[in-house]
Amino acid sequence: MTAPVRVLVCDDQALIRTGFATIIDAQPDLEIVGECGDGRAAVDLARRLDPDVVVMDVRMPVLDGIGATRLLAGAGVPDPVKVLVVTTFNLDEYVYEALRAGASGFLLKDAPPAQLLQGIRTVASGAALLAPEVTRQLVGRFAARxxxxxxxxxxxxxxxxxxxxxxxxxxxxxxxxxxxxxxxxxxxxxxxxxxxxxxxxxxxxxxxxxxxxxxxxx
CATH class of the missing domain: 1.10.10.10 (Winged helix-like DNA-binding domain superfamily/Winged helix DNA-binding domain)
Incomplete structure (x- = not known):
């Protein structure tokens, strides 16, 4: 049997972090290997636990999700980790920067659980995840500036x-x-x-x- 996709969840809101972890860990093909509440911890845990995908929040203490993504998946990083950024509409500028930092895709935090799960599988497979319904709104709004x-x-x-x-x-x-x-x-x-x-x-x-x-x- 194929080994489950190993997932690290990083979000500074404990309720969201626990909710994501519970949904993910209930899937036979996915496995939670760690949770954390800031970007620095995400980098340290990812380097120690070697997850297949990091589900990353953007606005967090100590080190934000953009900085953590750059350290894990940015240009020149050996053995980069796949990062799936989760965000809300009022953080759309940060999403653009996260994509530049090396994220493999993004989802909105209010996406249905099935979309989160499929997003993790998509990113783990090596494909990029762009949500077509928000691409123009998230990227296009800030690109000109x-x-x-x-x-x-x-x-x-x-x-x-x-x-x-x-x-x-x-x-x-x-x-x-x-x-x-x-x-x-x-x-x-x-x-x-x-x-x-x-x-x-x-x-x-x-x-x-x-x-x-x-x-x-x-």
Whole structure:
């Protein structure tokens, strides 16, 4: 049998932390290996317990979730840990920064339990998790202010690849991109793979951040 996905939960609100842990640990394919209430503890525990996924809050004492994510999954980190950020709408600017720091995805704290569980499984599998219904609201609202004007430049992507990247950044799934461009889903997957390779990006989350920082999406 496949070993369960090992999950570390980090949230400074004990009620939320315990609730997440209870829901997660009840699943046969998921296992809670630790809980903590601040980002520094999350980093220390993650390095000691080697979880598959860290479910990370953003606003916490000692070290916030962004700083902890950067230490666990940021550029240049050896053996990076997959981080799933959970947040509320009034923290959307922090989510953008968390994605830049290396998070593999995000969910809203009021998401249904099934969505949290599927999100953990998705991130653990190596895929990125972007919630299409909030991508434009969370990232788009702050992108124009955050990205430096000098970073708005042409990329090394072909025109069709650039088109696919823009649609990814708008939160469209592969099937939606295929329908919009009247191509097959397999062709979309090929374009996505080329985009990530050419731009040296880890996943779709980083592709979204790249697109907004370079002014490819408005």
């Amino acid at each position: 955050i990205r430096p004007a000098e970073e708005i430049a042409q990329t090394q992507l072909a025109p069709r690849e650039l088109e696919v990247l823009r649609l990814i950044a708008e939160g469209l799934s592969n099937s939606e991109i295929a329908a919009a461009l009247v191509i097959s889903q397999e062709t979309v997957k090929t374009y996505v793979s080329r985009i990530l390779t050419k731009l040296d990006l880890r996943d779709r989350v980083q592709a979204v951040v790249y697109a907004y920082r370079r002014g490819l999406v408005t």
